[in-house]
Amino acid sequence: MEVQPTVSGLIITFNEEKNIQEILENFNFCDEIIVVDSFSTDKTVAIASQNPKVKIISNQFEDFTKQRNIALDAAKNDWVLFLDGDERITPELRQEILDELRxxxxxYAYYFY
Incomplete structure (x- = not known):
């Protein structure tokens, strides 16, 4: 039996209702998803909360570093994948990530364009 690497998917959001479902689908191989939301006024949180893997943390936005650190602190896995609202990973990149982690x-870290 092949061991699946454990990865936390992390995103910071504010009014991302147009993107959030697709982002969550990109995180489908992650065993947890942390959404740090800056009190969105659209349906971002409602959409995200429908996914059983999602943990939502509401935090007033001060700067990107603080929001990302909140997400990192909440992640339970050693491996994390950050995506912004306008970013997506291809199926090929998803497979490459999993292959590398196996x-x-x-x-210690990886990056991609």
Missing amino acids: KPQKK
């Missing part, structure tokens, strides 16, 4: 020798 290797016995891993880097």
